[in-house]
Amino acid sequence: MIKVKNIILAFGLMLVFSSVKAQVKLGDTFPDIELQSNQNTVVKLDSFKGKTVLVDFWASWCGPCRLANRKLVKIYDSYKDKDFEIVGISIDTDKTKWLNAIAKDKMKHQQLIDAKGFDAKSAVAFGVEELPAAYLFDTTGKLIAINPTEEEIIAQIKK
Numbered sequence: 001m002i003k004v005k006n007i008i009l010a011f012g013l014m015l016v017f018s019s020v021k022a023q024v025k026l027g028d029t030f031p032d033i034e035l036q037s038n039q040n041t042v043v044k045l046d047s048f049k050g051k052t053v054l055v056d057f058w059a060s061w062c063g064p065c066r067l068a069n070r071k072l073v074k075i076y077d078s079y080k081d082k083d084f085e086i087v088g089i090s091i092d093t094d095k096t097k098w099l100n101a102i103a104k105d106k107m108k109h110q111q112l113i114d115a116k117g118f119d120a121k122s123a124v125a126f127g128v129e130e131l132p133a134a135y136l137f138d139t140t141g142k143l144i145a146i147n148p149t150e151e152e153i154i155a156q157i158k159k
Helices: 002-018 062-077 095-104 121-126 151-156
Strands: 034-037 041-044 053-059 084-090 110-113 133-137 143-146
Touching: 002 062, 041 151, 053 062, 053 121, 053 151, 062 133, 084 095, 133 151, 143 151
Parallel strands: 053 084, 084 110
Antiparallel strands: 034 041, 034 110, 053 133, 133 143
């Protein structure tokens, strides 16, 4: 009877651990993700390889995200000509609110949407559990920082 309980326990643990969210880790490369942009084009995340890239998860309903957008707009305007890109990924479920937020916040950097909230494929791949969440990739497409400071972003751009 003990062997049967151990087998059942082992099987149960395998199920639990196999369903754990995938999450990018430092040193990983861009996840294989394609999303729709605010320009109605499909954009593949690894198409930005060759630039320093900040992937920024946000949503129109997220107050701290909207405040962070102001800083991101300034950083983008200052460094967009230095092989730097910001890729905003919204997990909004309402595309109209997403588009209105982009316009209101005057965001000119790349904007993508994965409209399934925290269950969105991109949010799961990155392990996003709260907003805003940011991931900094170097020019080779390797993740070098999670939730970097403005100083860390600028230092990487200047490398």
